[in-house]
Amino acid sequence: MSSFRNTLSRPSRGALAGLTAGCTALAVAELIAALVRPAAGPVTVVGGAVVDRTPAPVKDFAIRTFGENDKTVLQLGILVLLALFATALGIVALRHRYAGALGVLAFGLVGTAAALSRPDSTGLGDAVPSLVGSVAGAAVLYVLAGKAVLAGEAPRGTGARGGSRRGFLTAVAVTAVAATATGALGRMLSDRRGRDAEASRAGLVLPPPASPAPAVPPGARLGVPGISPFSTPNRDFYRVDTALVVPKVDADTWRLRIHGKGVTRPRTFTLDELLARPLIERDITLTCVSNEVGGPYVGNARWLGVPLRGLLAECGVEPPSRGGPADQLVARSVDGMTLGSPVEDVMDGRDAMLAVGMNGEPLPFDHGFPVRMLVPGLYGYVSACKWIESIELTTFAAYDPYWVKRKWARKAPVKTQSRIDTPRPFARPAAGTVTVAGVAWAQRRGITRVEIRVDDGPWQHADLAEQDTVDTWRQWSYRWNATPGGHTITVRATDGAGQVQTEQRTRTVPDGASGHHSVFVTVT
Secondary structure, X not given: OHHHHHHOOHHHHHXXXXXXXXXXXXXXXXXXXXXXOHHHOHHHHHHHHHHHHOOHHHHHHHHHHHHHHHHHHXXXXXXXXXXXXXXXXXXXXOOOHHHHHHHHHHHHHHHHHHHHHOOOOOOHHHHHHHHHHHHHHHHHHHHXXXXXXXXXXXXXXXXXXXXXXXXXXXXXXXXXXHHHHHHHHHHHHHHHHHHHHHHHHXXXXXXXXXXXXXXXXXXXXXXXXXXXXXXXXXXXXXXXXXXXXXXXXXXXXXXXXXXXXXXXXXXXXXXXXXXXXXXXXXXXXXXXXXXXXXXXXXXXXXXXXXXHHHHHHHOOOOOHHHOOOOOEEEEEEOOOOEEEEEHHHHOOOOOOEEEEEEOOEEXXXXXXXXXXXXXXXXXXXXXXXXXXXXXXXXXXXXXXXXXXXXXXXXXXXXXXXXXXXXXXXXXXXXXXXXXXXXXXXXXXXXXXXXXXXXXXXXXXXXXXXXXXXXXXXXXXXXXXXXXXXXXXXXXXXXXXXXXXXXXXXXXXXXXXXXXXXXXXXXXX
């Protein structure tokens, strides 16, 4: 420690002062956010603002590159930038203390602007965490910068220099401990709110469905090693959304409001009121529009929920085909996300629902507890609102939801797709009979044929598993007589409308990827 004190350079002292001030600002802001509204924490609001302003192709790249870790990478990136910014301000403050302190305040204003720009902003109260945190950080930097300057001014060989350095390091240590304690307290308070929501989920007993899901035909599940299971376990079901922090909503205080154009009887529902209604249970495959050809963002689950058509009808809603004035249903999440669905699709008889259960248990928090919306046949960004809190009836001409404002299509029916699950890309199977297998989907139309092509050979019919419903994916397999060497295996599907999956390759923007999935293997 003595050697460290003797060798601590002037820039190092400034950097240490800046980092300590930055940590203090962040810790105080997070504590205030825990008291006011956890979603107003600076990392969360700045990260959300970054997501909101990121061009669609960049978002697409992040999802492809980092998968479900994209939010963690973003948060780490924000923290790294904060550390670099704080370090630079600390060095500046050695010569210009006021300038360094003002820099911290400026960073607080960035957090304030981000908080107020978020779609779930509740007003000026969301600005308080960033403002208070930046004031605390500015004060700490001003004081520590002064001590850092004094630590280097005493003549060499005098005890004053050593005493000043000890004083500086002591101040840094005390501040760091206080900041850590403050951050821990904020985390504890935030976790306490989360525990209330967790308790409400743990105590929720789902009623039996009035309309159970039809039994899955035994032949719908192929026992091929490596193929996606017919039903995706909750822990493996994909998650793609913009929430940096998963909302934990207390089911006891949750409410759903239905209102808007053509709603003659607006209503607000509690969860208990929804659960008291006749529920339906259905196996439905969901697909994310960010799913590349052959990608992982598709899954099949058994959902339990309230039929949305009947709920809307009780509120006086009529579809456009029957004279209703609204053609768009805008679902809003507790985090401010808005998704727009065609009213006609929601009310045309398909099993559109407000889901409360997933694979026999209450929705996981990651997947929208206590209630989410889903509409078979539409990509998730126009149908599958998680943590839903309101439904507003409007028109496509009058309002653009979140993703439409970012150049995604207003309407997005799921495209016919197929995927090879096994063998995996660059696998090295042995020569002889190799089982190629995977899944295909075309919700609302179903899959009637899957074909395989090896290299430039002819298309060959694969064996289809029995179809469950048109709203679920379908497994398939093909026994390939593999010969030594490198081979490219390609798959395509035909849906129930007779449409053959296009080989034209497109990216996910604006309405979902298309093209044939293929894998390259080396047969040994």
